[in-house]
Amino acid sequence: MPGASSQPSGKELRITPIRNGTVIDHIPSGLALEVLKVLKVENLDRDSEVSVALHVRSQRMGWKDIVKVENMELSPQKSNAIALIAPTATISIIRDYKVREKHPVSLPDRLVGVLKCPNPNCITNHGEPVESEFEVVRRRPLAVRCAYCERSMEEFLPHLAR
Amino acid sequence: MSLKGRDVISIRDLSRSEILEVLNAARHLIPVAEGKKRLETLDGRLLALAFFEPSTRTRLSFETAMQRMGGKVITIADPTVSSVAKGETLSDTVRMLSCYADALVLRHPYEGASRLAAQLSDKPVVNAGDGAGQHPTQTLLDLATMLERFGTLSGLRVVLMGDLRYGRTVHSLAHALGVFGAELVLASPPSLRLPEEVHRDLDQMGAKVREEEHLDRAVKDADVLYVTRIQKERFGDLAEYARVSASYRFDPALLQKVKSTFIVMHPLPRVAEIPPEVDRTPHAAYFRQAFLAVPVRMALLSLILEGRTGARG
Numbered sequence: 001m002p003g004a005s006s007q008p009s010g011k012e013l014r015i016t017p018i019r020n021g022t023v024i025d026h027i028p029s030g031l032a033l034e035v036l037k038v039l040k041v042e043n044l045d046r047d048s049e050v051s052v053a054l055h056v057r058s059q060r061m062g063w064k065d066i067v068k069v070e071n072m073e074l075s076p077q078k079s080n081a082i083a084l085i086a087p088t089a090t091i092s093i094i095r096d097y098k099v100r101e102k103h104p105v106s107l108p109d110r111l112v113g114v115l116k117c118p119n120p121n122c123i124t125n126h127g128e129p130v131e132s133e134f135e136v137v138r139r140r141p142l143a144v145r146c147a148y149c150e151r152s153m154e155e156f157l158p159h160l161a162r
Numbered sequence: 163m164s165l166k167g168r169d170v171i172s173i174r175d176l177s178r179s180e181i182l183e184v185l186n187a188a189r190h191l192i193p194v195a196e197g198k199k200r201l202e203t204l205d206g207r208l209l210a211l212a213f214f215e216p217s218t219r220t221r222l223s224f225e226t227a228m229q230r231m232g233g234k235v236i237t238i239a240d241p242t243v244s245s246v247a248k249g250e251t252l253s254d255t256v257r258m259l260s261c262y263a264d265a266l267v268l269r270h271p272y273e274g275a276s277r278l279a280a281q282l283s284d285k286p287v288v289n290a291g292d293g294a295g296q297h298p299t300q301t302l303l304d305l306a307t308m309l310e311r312f313g314t315l316s317g318l319r320v321v322l323m324g325d326l327r328y329g330r331t332v333h334s335l336a337h338a339l340g341v342f343g344a345e346l347v348l349a350s351p352p353s354l355r356l357p358e359e360v361h362r363d364l365d366q367m368g369a370k371v372r373e374e375e376h377l378d379r380a381v382k383d384a385d386v387l388y389v390t391r392i393q394k395e396r397f398g399d400l401a402e403y404a405r406v407s408a409s410y411r412f413d414p415a416l417l418q419k420v421k422s423t424f425i426v427m428h429p430l431p432r433v434a435e436i437p438p439e440v441d442r443t444p445h446a447a448y449f450r451q452a453f454l455a456v457p458v459r460m461a462l463l464s465l466i467l468e469g470r471t472g473a474r475g
Contacts, residue, residue, distance in 0.1 A: 121293050123274040128253050130278055143359075148274025149295055150172065152359045 018049065021070040023092040023099075024082065029055050031086050032065030034157060038081045039069060048072065061088065080114045083107040084156040087142070110135050111144065115153075116161045122149040132161060166469035169280040170462065171289045172296040173334040178341050185306050187461035188454070190473040194230055195457040203464050203472035204233030210263035211237040212255065213290070214270045219430065219452070220290050220299075224267050227459035233467075236263060253282055260285045265467055268292070273330075286466045294330045300429060301334040303458040305342070307451040308386055311425055315342035321380045323349040324390035324410050324435065326356040331429060332390050333360045340369030348373045349380040351406045354392065377412070381420050387412065389428045389435045407434070414439045427451050 027035055032052050041050050048070040058064040073093055074082070082089055083105035093101040113131040117124050124132045124146070133147040145152045153159065165180060176184070193199040209228045213221050221239060228235050238255075252275055259266050260283035268276050269290040276289035276296070291297040308315055320339055326332055326348055336346060336356065346369060348356055355373070364371050374380040381387055392410055397403035412426065414437060425447035428436055432448070440446050464471040 117274075119273060121271075121273050123252070123270070123272040123278050123292075126272055128251050128278060130253070130281075146274065148277045149272075149293075151273070 016049070016051070017097055018068060018070045018094055019097055021048070021068065021094050022072055022074055023094060024067045024069075024086075025064070025090045025092065026058065026061060026088045026104075027065040027067065027086045028061070028088055029063035029065055032067050034085055035065075035067050035082055035089075037162065038078055038085070038160060039067070039072070039074075041069060044069070044072060064088075077113055079105060080107065080111055081160055084111070084114065084142070085160065107136060107139075107142070110147070113161055115144070115156060115159050117146045117149060117151065118153055118159050119146065119149050119151040122146060122151065124148050164469050165462075165465040166467070167286055168466055169276075169287045170298050170466070171276045171280055171287065173298045173301045173338050175298070181302065181305065181338065181341075184302055184458065184461050184465060185309055187465060187471045187473070188302075188306050188457040189310070191457040191460045191464075191471055194473065195227075195453070195460060197230075201230070201472050202232035203468055203470070204228060204231035207233040207265075207467050208263045209233055209235045209463065210259040210266045211235055211239070211290075212259055212266060212268050212270075213237070213239050214241045214252075214268075214275075217269050217291065219455070220269060223455040224290065224459055224463075226456050227463055230456065231460050231464055231472075233463070252278065256282045256287075259283070265463065288462065288466070291331075294328055296334055297331045298334060299455070299459055299462060300331050301338050302462065303451060303455045304335050304388070304427065304429070305338055306454045306458050307425075307427060307447055310450075310454065311447065312385060312423070315339065315344055318344040318385045319347060319383060320344050320386040320388060321347040321349055321374075321377075321384045322356075322388050322390070323377065323380070323412075325354045325392045325396065326350040326390070327354040328393070328396055329390045332388070333357075335388065336360060336369075337363060337367075340364045340367040340371075343369075345370040346372075347380050347384060349375065349377050349410075351392075351410060353406070354396070377410075378416055378419060381416055381424070383421065384424060385421065387424070387426045389426065389432070391428075391431075391433055391435060410435065412436045412440065414443075417443060417445055420445070 051068040053066040055063050089105045092099045111134045115132055115134055117132055124130055134144040137143050137145045143152055143154045194201045225235050256279040265286045266283055267288045267290050268279050270292050273293040273295035275292045280287040289296055392407045394403050424445055426445050428448040
């Protein structure tokens, strides 16, 4: 497998191996910074390293981005958000310098608390104690529908719950 | 599956056979709705009506339906004088009402409000319109009107005219007509066409749909013309509104070209879409449609609260 996740090639990519953490590989080129926003890396402790590789050659994708974050494992909500904006991404969990788990992101049938409904008139945007909820109505191309107002959407980046 | 204890938030919540169950029950309740027979099926039952935006017709027809079946109602008709005015969330209001009443009917300006209410209430919730969202009992009474006149919904050719883009009640109706195998003819200004997602929904069902910009061609061979109001607030340019709304007025001269059984429907209130001359013709079905709101809501409330209507048939 090419890339920095399984065989870190520090010389080429200048990304050092991490002891514990998460590598998100095969992010469509140009979307790594959006993935960082989802991860909320600003909330990590000061001793954790965050590495980002932009526009890296990939056999499978042509070009890709990679994000590597020390001392963080993804919550299901963050994993779902990454699946929405970077459906080709793979996630590796690193423990003690070894890849313990590796899997492509996958999208469940229902997304809770991941997106903000784009409909300004939706009840979920009006101060009620309720989390947004969307159901996947079509996978290719991806379309989701708000479980409350039933509005469909096919564009996700501007509507991620930050 | 029985309707007893069920929430009715969107027409999608009801299967084809459940819709027919409600429509069939409504037909048998017409003499009760007319005051010619008495039924006390809902004696001892209390319905909470929470109307967070004005709606005389829908609220009164629910109140009438409940009282004709022997039940009673409590009502929030003016949220400006209730705890809502003090900043209470809808969630808290719903929890309170579901402690008091056996079922809850909600009208709210925000879309999805009834779905939220249904999650919070342990009593059944009926959506009486949420913003530009769903209004399933309107769809039921629209179907009841067509079924009463034609005896079937399958194969009917229904022209949907006016604002097909923003009027979500027309989307629910289009979905239901698709479920029953009616043929849809869409007659709307280019800027107010049916949204792509509704088209896709109809395509998935295999519904027959075609667009027809000219109303005279659309109504020829049609069984039903369903007219919706073109709302001024949808237009930034008032001159454009005046032009579009003038071109989507039903011209009584068109009645010369239609089938003898053809009917005109409208969810009311109408403004100028249908001139009053049409009222006196046998084609006008909108006042019958408004009346059928009562037996349809009687049937739905009885089936939700008791699992039966108590009417024979």
